[in-house]
Amino acid sequence: MKKETDEEVALRVQKGDTEAFGELVERYQDKLSRYARKFLSDTDDAKDIVQDIFIKTYKNIQSFDASRRFSPWIYRIAHNEFVNALSKRSRAPLFQFDMDTIFPHLTAAESADDRALDRSLRETLEKYLSALDVKYREPLVLYYFEDMDYKTIAEVLHIPVSTVGVRIARGKALLQKMAKPQDIYE
Amino acid sequence: MSEHSEHTVRERVEAAIRAGSVKMKPRWHFVLFSAFAFTGIALVFAGLLYITSLAVFFLRQSGAWFQPAFGSRGWLALLHSLPWLLILLVFVFIVLLEILARRYAFVYRRSLVTSLLALAVLAAAGGFFIAKTPFHREMYRHARQGDAPAPLGALYRVFHPAHPDLYRGTILRFIPGGFIIVDQEDGTSTIRVSPRTRLPYGADFSEGDFVVILGDRVATDTVQAFGVRMLEDEMRMK
Numbered sequence: 001m002k003k004e005t006d007e008e009v010a011l012r013v014q015k016g017d018t019e020a021f022g023e024l025v026e027r028y029q030d031k032l033s034r035y036a037r038k039f040l041s042d043t044d045d046a047k048d049i050v051q052d053i054f055i056k057t058y059k060n061i062q063s064f065d066a067s068r069r070f071s072p073w074i075y076r077i078a079h080n081e082f083v084n085a086l087s088k089r090s091r092a093p094l095f096q097f098d099m100d101t102i103f104p105h106l107t108a109a110e111s112a113d114d115r116a117l118d119r120s121l122r123e124t125l126e127k128y129l130s131a132l133d134v135k136y137r138e139p140l141v142l143y144y145f146e147d148m149d150y151k152t153i154a155e156v157l158h159i160p161v162s163t164v165g166v167r168i169a170r171g172k173a174l175l176q177k178m179a180k181p182q183d184i185y186e
Numbered sequence: 187m188s189e190h191s192e193h194t195v196r197e198r199v200e201a202a203i204r205a206g207s208v209k210m211k212p213r214w215h216f217v218l219f220s221a222f223a224f225t226g227i228a229l230v231f232a233g234l235l236y237i238t239s240l241a242v243f244f245l246r247q248s249g250a251w252f253q254p255a256f257g258s259r260g261w262l263a264l265l266h267s268l269p270w271l272l273i274l275l276v277f278v279f280i281v282l283l284e285i286l287a288r289r290y291a292f293v294y295r296r297s298l299v300t301s302l303l304a305l306a307v308l309a310a311a312g313g314f315f316i317a318k319t320p321f322h323r324e325m326y327r328h329a330r331q332g333d334a335p336a337p338l339g340a341l342y343r344v345f346h347p348a349h350p351d352l353y354r355g356t357i358l359r360f361i362p363g364g365f366i367i368v369d370q371e372d373g374t375s376t377i378r379v380s381p382r383t384r385l386p387y388g389a390d391f392s393e394g395d396f397v398v399i400l401g402d403r404v405a406t407d408t409v410q411a412f413g414v415r416m417l418e419d420e421m422r423m424k
Contacts, residue, residue: 018203018210025196033195047195054199055208063216104297158294 006070013061021061024070025054031146032078038141039082041130049085053078072155075146079138079156086134104162121175128178136171139164227286234279234305238313240341241272243322249354249398249417256384256400256413263400267349280305353377353399353409354417357391364411367397376408377401384413396422 004012006027012020032053036046056077064073125144129137142148142156143164150168154161202208245251250267253260283305287293293301316322328334329342353375355367364378377399379385391397396419401411 014213019200021203022196022200025199029195051195051198054195055202058199058203058208059211060216062211062213102298104300154295155291158289160295160297163297 011066075156139167235312239316242317252415383411
């Protein structure tokens with residue numbers, strides 16, 4: 001039997017089958033927990049935040065357009081929750097004035113080869129991720145750990161696709177500066 | 187451990203739903219929000235078009251729009267006549283519109299500069315188009331007659347630009363060395379034209395033509411013309 005898509009399950013929830021929401025939680029709790037751990041850099045309150053994400057998702061599920069993809073929509077909710085959590089910690093709003101989104105960028109398109117090659121860098125990424133600025137950390141997490149393409153990341157972060165490319169490239173460059181050469185090339 | 191905590195999240199969420207402590211917002215809530223957001227954006231956009239077209243209308247109306255044809259002095263006259271407060275308002279409305287529309291994919295997919303430029307081009311195109319229609323002319327006429335709604339009437343009176351070296355009027359008759367114009371207040375001025383006066387190539391003015399003159403007042407009712415341009419009849423206002 002063909003497995004229901006996320007969008008079909010969400011549609012059932014919208015039509016009143018609230019029990020079906022558990023299926024969506026099941027499908028996304030691992031992904032969102034991993035996203036939370038990587039993005040927030042500690043796990044103290046990650047579980048509570050993930051729970052809040054699902055509560056918000058349930059409350060707002062009638063605003064979801066079932067003709068579009070569910071994944072970027074729930075990740076967008078998660079992004080907002082994480083940004084709020086980080087803002088509360090630092091007591092200052094994040095992304096106040098971001099030069100990356102001001103001017104149009106010409107960046108090389110993502111390629112499957114790049115992603116495959118970069119898999120070898122994952123350990124370095126894991127090791128130094130928390131030292132990276134949030135605006136570079138998040139697209140790297142979504143690209144390398146959540147396996148999203150640039151377009152989906154742009155949809156989650158509400159930024160131009162070219163800015164995603166710029167942030168990933170700059171994030172990688174910063175990681176390489178932080179890491180010892182043997183961390184990357186061994 | 188991990189599996190246990192994952193199940194706990196699901197169980198806690200499901201328990202909260204079952205207990206009714208978490209309620210789904212109804213669809214109409216989002217429809218209403220979208221309608222409000224759309225109305226807000228539409229109103230701000232309408233305001234932007236109105237202000238842009240008003241700025242263009244005033245520039246055309248005063249004749250300042252055509253002054254760059256007279257060289258550097260004409261450009262200075264244009265700069266002096268620009269309705270800076272309206273231009274500032276145009277910027278404020280563009281930024282406001284950008285903020286309101288930033289949540290939509292067709293805006294956030296583009297860089298800030300691109301979307302701001304697109305809005306500015308849209309505002310300029312719409313503004314020029316509306317300025318060409320009789321809308322502002324009629325409003326201006328009503329404002330001058332004092333029968334326009336109070337805030338709008340004041341808007342047309344307050345922002346009406348008046349460059350000291352620009353004179354507009356209808357050619358009443360030609361005299362040796364120039365012509366006499368009658369302005370919209372029915373006052374007359376003598377315009378002196380010299381070989382140095384800049385006239386449009388092939389210009390052949392005749393009585394009844396509506397013109398704008400850039401020049402210096404040399405006597406109470408006499409202006410030495412630096413340049414003369416014909417204005418479109420639609421800009422004539424009585």
